[in-house]
Amino acid sequence: MNLTTVLWNESSICTAIEDFVYDVCFEQMDEQQFKQTLSTLYEAFQHFYSAQLHYADSIQYFIQCKYWIDHFLNGLSASHILNFNIQQVQTLCCVLSQYKYDYWNEHARFIQQEEQNRISLHQYLTKxxxxxSELLFVRVDLGYLKEQQVYMGIENVQQHMSILRNRIANQDGCFMGLQGYAWALEQGENKGYHCHLLLIYDPSKRQNDWYLADQVWQMWNSITGNTGVHFNCNTTEYKQQFMRNDRLGVGPIRCSNPVEVSNALNAAMYLVNxxxxxxxxxxxxxxxxxxxTGQFEVHWRRGVAQTLQRCGFKSNND
Known part of the structure; x- marks a missing residue:
């Protein structure tokens, strides 16, 4: 990432800080490079830092480093970081280097959580x-226009996601006929905050999967005030790529066909990797x-007890 040309937003500054802290712990960095990068990130982070948020371990160590920088600067501008002496630099490196002992724990916690999410999603879809006998799988990715990401912090994202999940739960508009759903919120270096959304429809009520994904995008764009972007995984062109290798996992899925079910499961697992x-x-x-994910045991779904028995699960009423 070229720090001199970045149009910073909350997502990109946090990603850049994590990369910087990682490099301090595990890579070689000379003193001048350390001070230049630190000066850029410190100044940018000032605009996005919020004491109300919970940050990843790498960002928390950077925040500790920020307090030391505030003390060293004593009211001077961030550019004076370039004039820090060797003792000040060593103090800041020492603070950031503590992340070395937490990196692998944080990484392991992420893997463990994703594995648990995979099990949960697999069980939900199995039910x-x-x-x-048949389901219609729709996959759409939702995000924000690049030039609008500077205005989209995690609090904005949470608000938009809450509205979206509420409309899904109420089966409003394009969500009418849903039998199930799953979602995953992620953060990318270039894409910023984005959501992977899996929607599972009753094919007797809904047929055109491309159209449904497009309508979801229209709703998302309305929720975000015309700042949204999307990727439709149910276009003919996209599906043909997987059809050639018999790996298509979206569109109509016959639940008695093991290959189609396996493909749908594999496509769904992209949400929790x-x-x-x-x-x-x-x-x-x-x-x-x-x-x-949605709930399987809901009042309008008939024959739930028999399905749970076939799957080897116990009903909540047992």
Whole structure:
């Protein structure tokens, strides 16, 4: 990442800080490079830091470093970081180097959480596959225009996601006919905050999967005040790429067909991938979730007890 040309936003500054702290701990960095990078990140972070947010360990160590910098600067501008003496630099390096002992723990916690999410999603989808004869799988990725990301902090994202999940739960508009859903909120270096959304429809009520994904995008754009972007995984061109290798996991899925079910499961598991550590959220609202599914046991779904028995699960009423 070229720090001199970045149009900073909350997502990009947190990603850059994490990369910087990692490099201090595990890579070689000379004193001048350390001071230049630190000066740039310190000044940019000032505009986005919020004491109300919960940050990843790497950002928390940078915040500790920030307090030391505030003390050293004593009211001077961030450019004076370039004039810090060797003792000040060593103090700041020492603070950041403590992350070395937490990096692997944080990484392991992410993997463990994603593995648990995979199990949860797999169980949820297995119940649906066992309960229905056919389902319509729709995948759409939702995010923000590049030039608008500077205005989109995690609090804005949480607000937009809350509205979206509420409309999904109420089956408003394009969500009518849903039998299930799952979502995962992530953070990318270039894409910023974005959501992977899986929607599972009743094919007797909904047929055109491309159109449904497009309508979801229209709703997202309305929720975000025309600042949204999307990627439709149900276009003909995109689906043909997977059809050639018999790996298509979106569109109509016959639940009695093992290949189609396996493909749908594989496509769904992209939402919860332990290998996507680079996509983890660096800033969260306290108690905020980054993954969720619908509920299988709901009052309008008939024959739930029999399905749970076939799947080997116990009903909540047992």
């Amino acid at each position: 649906l596959f066992t309960h229905y 332990p290998e996507k550590y680079a996509q983890h959220l660096r800033a969260k609202i306290p108690y905020m979730r980054s993954f969720g």
